[in-house]
């Protein structure tokens with residue numbers, strides 16, 4: 001199996017990404033889960049990650065807490081989407097599964113330092129603070145990174161937090177700037193593709209029917225999560241952003257990508273966190289990211305339903 005570190009801010013869609021990865025041990029070896037402040041404060045994202053380990057029966061997966069705020073800007077959270085717990089929809093409790101004493105950035109650096117070149121894939125599904133801090137503190141880890149498969153950014157869809165910016169990039173644009181310029185292969189799952197995987201009533205019912213206790217809890221999370229987009233945009237279901245990263249690792253053929261240059265806006269307050277995706281390669285700048293632009297949504301949900309049923 002492919003060794004990965006999942007860096008997340010759960011969040012219902014992060015929780016589904018964790019569940020999809022934890023249900024796929026044949027393909028993915030989760031070296032650790034690192035939490036970052038984002039959808040809700042760090043104290044809640046690390047707890048929610050531990051709850052997901054327990055829910056998925058994967059207390060062999062260690063959880064580390066990282067940065068409690070972005071590198072430069074003040075933390076912006078998203079309780080209006082995820083609820084005040086970050087995982088509204090299921091019952092929240094203090095998990096037994098412990099938080100590791102080590103800082104997430106130390107865990108990332110030490111794990112990569114001990115790995116072979118191209119040994120570890122990083123899967124960030126929240127603001128990129130932990131990843132950028134690790135890269136800045138220990139640039140010698142860069143050759144160890146096989147690929148960074150991240151959720152963040154937007155091109156033709158526009159932003160979901162401001163007209164220009166997607167949430168993860170907006171929360172820590174300086175970290176995103178560092179990551180997109182780090183020189184390692186990047187796969188970016190932005191809103192262009194995540195808005196194609198909607199949790200329609202039919203798809204959620206299929207997960208509920210096929211699955212056991214864990215899948216049913218995930219259905220409860222999804223039914224809470226989708227109410228935000230349904231109320232705001234009148235959509236059938238909500239966009240399952242973060243699981244696109246794990247689905248890509250499991251079934252890359254579900255996605256269409258283009259190798260492009262992506263730059264992150266860090267100066268203009270108006271367009272802060274915008275991902276300038278050079279889709280038509282007009283700048284001649286170096287190609288630094290594989291930008292996902294289409295996904296086979298039915299294939300994605302077939303995979304998700306089948307895997308969640310295993311939990």
Ligand code: BDR
Pocket residue numbers: 011012013014039078081125126151160166167168241242
């Ligand atoms: C991203 O922002 C968060 O609310 C979600 O968890 C996802 O990572 C989507 O813009």
Ligand code: CA
Pocket residue numbers: 008009010011013014038039125126242
């Ligand atoms: Ca997230």
